[in-house]
Amino acid sequence: MHSKDQICPDDYQKTASWLQSQTHHRPKVAIICGSGLGMLADDFKCQDSFPYSDIPGFPQSTVQGHAGRLVFGELKGKTCVCMQGRFHMYEGHSLSKTTFPVRVFKLLGVETLIVTNAAGSLADSYQVGDIMIIKDHINFPGLAGLNPLNGPNDDKFGPRFPPMSGVYDRDLRKMALELCKRMGVSQFVQEGVYCMVGGPNFETVAEARLLHRLGVDAVGMSTAPEVVVASHCGLRVFGLSLITNKVVKSYDDTESVNHDAVLEVGKLRSQTLQSLVTELVHWMDINNNTA
Numbered sequence: 001m002h003s004k005d006q007i008c009p010d011d012y013q014k015t016a017s018w019l020q021s022q023t024h025h026r027p028k029v030a031i032i033c034g035s036g037l038g039m040l041a042d043d044f045k046c047q048d049s050f051p052y053s054d055i056p057g058f059p060q061s062t063v064q065g066h067a068g069r070l071v072f073g074e075l076k077g078k079t080c081v082c083m084q085g086r087f088h089m090y091e092g093h094s095l096s097k098t099t100f101p102v103r104v105f106k107l108l109g110v111e112t113l114i115v116t117n118a119a120g121s122l123a124d125s126y127q128v129g130d131i132m133i134i135k136d137h138i139n140f141p142g143l144a145g146l147n148p149l150n151g152p153n154d155d156k157f158g159p160r161f162p163p164m165s166g167v168y169d170r171d172l173r174k175m176a177l178e179l180c181k182r183m184g185v186s187q188f189v190q191e192g193v194y195c196m197v198g199g200p201n202f203e204t205v206a207e208a209r210l211l212h213r214l215g216v217d218a219v220g221m222s223t224a225p226e227v228v229v230a231s232h233c234g235l236r237v238f239g240l241s242l243i244t245n246k247v248v249k250s251y252d253d254t255e256s257v258n259h260d261a262v263l264e265v266g267k268l269r270s271q272t273l274q275s276l277v278t279e280l281v282h283w284m285d286i287n288n289n290t291a
């Protein structure tokens with residue numbers, strides 16, 4: 001690697017080979033945990049776990065609620081790898097660094113990426129604690145030219161101009177809705193559009209109103225770059241947002257959001273989120289349906 005943020009094409013392979021030399025697990029599913037949602041790996045059997053600081057080429061997590069650990073293991077018999085903590089643009093990482101693990105997962109043989117995040121709701125019907133199945137996203141930094149695929153295209157991973165319509169897999173979304181019904185949690189499950197903004201500040205009222213008018217259901221500071229890179233290299237994608245707060249849309253509203261409140265709601269719904277991901281992974285397994 002040249003400098004802290006520059007990635008050479010073989011850096012991905014070096015990290016993947018190192019991981020393969022350290023664990024016998026060969027995951028088909030990767031899970032990226034959002035703020036306060038790292039407990040998704042708690043149910044993994046036969047865990048092999050690596051602090052990011054031990055993994056060659058891996059960036060470091062700096063945000064509270066992102067443990068900074070890569071965990072391999074079995075979830076209901078299906079081999080998975082889970083990032084307990086992700087990387088955000090606002091931490092100062094380049095977008096190629098924030099998405100570095102996704103290409104490593106591809107090289108490890110992963111076929112499906114599950115992304116989770118904490119997000120604020122714009123949709124009037126959403127409540128704090130709702131789980132939103134991501135139907136589509138608006139990648140604001142991407143629209144403004146901050147795209148992890150900028151620079152020379154690595155044809156080994158995917159095409160120069162990848163399509164992004166239908167990026168959140170329709171069958172997985174449909175199945176997740178069905179599983180929510182069976183789990184009896186449909187009353188607080190939504191399906192909607194996630195929007196990534198750069199952060200780290202939360203929205204002004206005027207920004208919140210703009211996003212609302214654009215049809216955004218939930219806003220956060222991550223996920224879209226990971227999903228773009230995953231889709232570019234042919235991974236199947238499923239995403240969940242946990243609604244941790246309502247974004248303030250009125251000048252009369254005296255409430256304001258903070259990161260501690262975001263983490264608190266994570267605790268509230270952690271079990272449901274964990275069960276939904278587990279059941280979905282199990283469904284993929286019994287249907288031999290990872291890719």
Ligand SMILES: O=P(O)(O)O[C@@H]1C[C@H](O)[C@@H](CO)O1
Pocket residue numbers: 033034035063086088116117118119199220221222223258259262
């Ligand atoms: O990693 P995610 O997107 O879950 O983190 C969200 C967005 C900010 O990083 C943080 C704000 O509380 O939570």
Ligand SMILES: Nc1nc2[nH]cnc2c(=O)[nH]1
Pocket residue numbers: 118119120121197199201202203219220221244245246247257262
């Ligand atoms: N941008 C943004 N990110 C969040 N992450 C959790 N809540 C929020 C929010 O209200 N806005």
